Amino acid sequence: MIKLTGENLNLEEMRSILFQNETINLDSNALTRVQKSREAVERIVREGKTVYGINTGFGKFSDVSINEVDVHALQLHLIRSHACGIGEPFEERVSRAMVVLRLNALLKGFSGIRVEVLERLAYMVNHSIHPVIPSQGSLGASGDLAPLSHLALVLVGEGFVWHEGKQIPAYEVWGNKGIEPLVLEAKEGLALINGTQAMTAQGVVNWLEAETLAYQSEWIAAMTMEALHGITDAFHPAVHQARGYVEQVDVARRMLKWLQGSQLVTTQGEKRVQDAYSLRCIPQIHGASWQVLGYVKEKLEIEMNAATDNPLIFEDGEVIISGGNFHGQPIAFAMDFLKLAVAELANVSERRIERLVNPQLNEGLPPFLSPQPGLQSGAMILQYAAASLVSENKTLAHPASVDSIPSSANQEDHVSMGTIGARHAGNMIQNARRVLAIEAFCALQGSEYRGKDKMSPLLQDKWNEYRAFVPSMDEDRIFSTDIERISVHMKNETASSIYTKKEAVSVQ
Template sequence: MIELTGSRLTLKQMKDILYQDSKVMLDPKALERVNKSRDAVERIVREDRTVYGINTGFGLFSNVKIDEKDTKALQLHLIRSHSCGIGEPFPEIVSRAMVVLRLNALLKGFSGIRAEVLERFAYMVNNHIHPVVPQQGSLGASGDLAPLSHLALVLLGEGAVWKGEEQIPAMDIWNEHGLEPIVLEAKEGLALINGTQAMTAQGVVNYLEAESLAFDSEWIASMSMEALYGITDAFHPAIHEARGYPEQMDVAARMLDWLNGSSYTTVQGEKRVQDAYSIRCIPQVHGASWQVLGYVKEKLEIEMNAATDNPLIFDDGNTVVSGGNFHGQPIAFAMDFLKIGMAELASISERRIERLVNPHLNEGLPPFLSPEPGLQSGAMILQYSAASLVSENKTLAHPASVDSIPSSGNQEDHVSMGTIGARHAQLIIKNVRNVLAIEALCAMTGCFIRGVDGMAPKTREKYEKLNQIVMPIVEDRVFTPDIQKIAQFLK
């Protein structure tokens, strides 16, 4: 059980909630803050004070005063009108993350929402009730308005939720659980949708997948090195200490650990003086991607515990301030940076694939790893596929955050496009996984040809695990299922 406080949620805990089915509970002290904030909203309504989002319209309509009798209708209209997401839904795991993150943000007690709404969110997490949320339609400022509106719809008994692979009406799930839908009170609709939880949820899933792939890229590269008689001198600790990047030093140390005991790695001058950059510079390139991951992790863990709606309520309601914490620029930058860092892991991997299949570069392995060169093509087109994915990543890596389009009658005149960046990062990560799967297939084939008995113990163990799901290339076959199986293994 993971206790949500609004301020201490970590990526490790998110991993447990998303992938290990950990349940959540609400911190009693956080609920006290929530109740005080709610009391403040109700007092504002009773006193008929004009406060944005409580008794005014939204965006360019912020100067329109709303009567007390219409405050509930105002919130309902807000959620319905903003539920205009487009395209395929986010994966269910992202939807789950979205609920957790919105719940955690509202537990900070600055939003004026009732505790019963947050308790319903916790019930949804613990009972796997995940909203169906379209991926497109967010500008990433004023919050992820469209995606989060689809999330909020489910509370109202509208919209849809996942049930296995199917989408079913939200009201069906509440009937199944014997619960009534939520009726939103003043400020609650705005509190639910003003925030960055769509881009951050996708960002969390991106990070967790990217971190795993970054580790995988090292043992896969180690297998490639064995197949190519790679020179381990390039990983000597003194080289990396001389430069000083901790991430670079860590990669070099892990590479030496993977390759310890290999009969196939060499030292400088034994077969050649030095390797090409795609081998020799693994610590420098992979290490730089680890630096990117460190930056992304830091920003995500701040945003996961941030109050990102508007307005925010302080000092028991005496101070209600309209600001812009919903603006997604920090996460937009982080996702664009993640795209670049992950794209490079695929880029250098594809160059190792080329070395494995090119008869001029692969240290005596058969051309294209073909069992019968000429009669059989072997891995020739596997390299084409990897090159295609790497090229696609170059277009996806274009930063989304440099774009902005004014909205809401130019009241909201600068936006982050952070959700687009997060979605494109997920596409890049998928492409990286497939490129690494191709490298793994080629590397294991190279090691098979060399003889697996000479492999390092740790890479041999990985080889055996791979060999349980795919065979080395011993005859031309349809390779798409192999790539899919290895990609799933990596995921």
């Protein structure tokens, strides 16, 4: 069980919550802060003070005062009117992350929400009740209003949830459990929806999947090295220490580990003096992507523990400030940066695929790895598919954060588009995973032609692991099935199943 404090949630804990369905509990000191903040809101309501978000309208309506008798209706109208997300829902794992992150932010005690609401959010996490949240419709400031409104609807018994493998109405799941939906009090609707948790939740899932993919790209590239009689001198530690990037040094070290004991790789001058860049520069290219992952990790872990709603309540309610912590610019930049790192893992993978299948480049392997060149096309069109995915990623890599369209009658005149960036990064990770799945398919076949018994022991293990569900290419077949099997297997892996923490020095 992981304790949420609002202060120190990290990506490893999120991995456990999202991938191992770890449960959570709430820190008692944090709940004390929450209670004090709530008392301040109740005092403001009693005394009739005018404070944005408590007894005023929202956005351009911030100058409209709301009577105390209408405070409950104000919160319900807010989340209903703002629940205008559209498109396909976020995947369930992202929805779970969104609940956890919103809960963690509210535990900081700056939002004026009741402990009862936080306990209900924790119940949802621990009983796998995940809101169905449309993925489109957020500008990323004032936070992720539309997605988080769909989350908030579930608390009041509206909207839909995933539960036990089905999508069902929220009122039905509460009824089945004998629990009454909540009635939101003053400020609670705003506290629930004014934040960056949609982009950050998608960003967290993106990072965890991208980290695993970056590790997977190394053994796949190593197997390609074997299939092409690659030169290992380029991975000599002195080369990478001379440049000084720790991530580059780590990739080179891990590549040599994968290739240790291989009889298929070569040394300088044995077959040729040097390899093409897609082989020789693996530590430099992949290492640069690891540098991006390090930057993105830092920003995500700050945002995961940030107070991002408005207004914020300080000094037991004596100081209430309308600010702009809901603006998603830091995560928008981080997601756009992550897109570049993922794009390059796929770009260089596609170039290695081309070398594996091209008879002018593949060091004597059959043309297109075909078992009967001419009669059978082999992996010819797999390279086409990889090229298509890489090209699609190039269009998705356009930064979402450079765009801004004013909203709320120009009151909110600059927005981040961070959620669009996070969604596109997720799409690019899926595309990149399939490109690397194609490289894995071709590398498995190429190394088989060279002689499985000559592979390094570690790569023989990988060969056996994947051959258990992807047979050798002894004749043409519908290869899309094979690629999807590999892709699904890769998606279900975690970084820790590839390397121990001691082995995987990068981005710790």
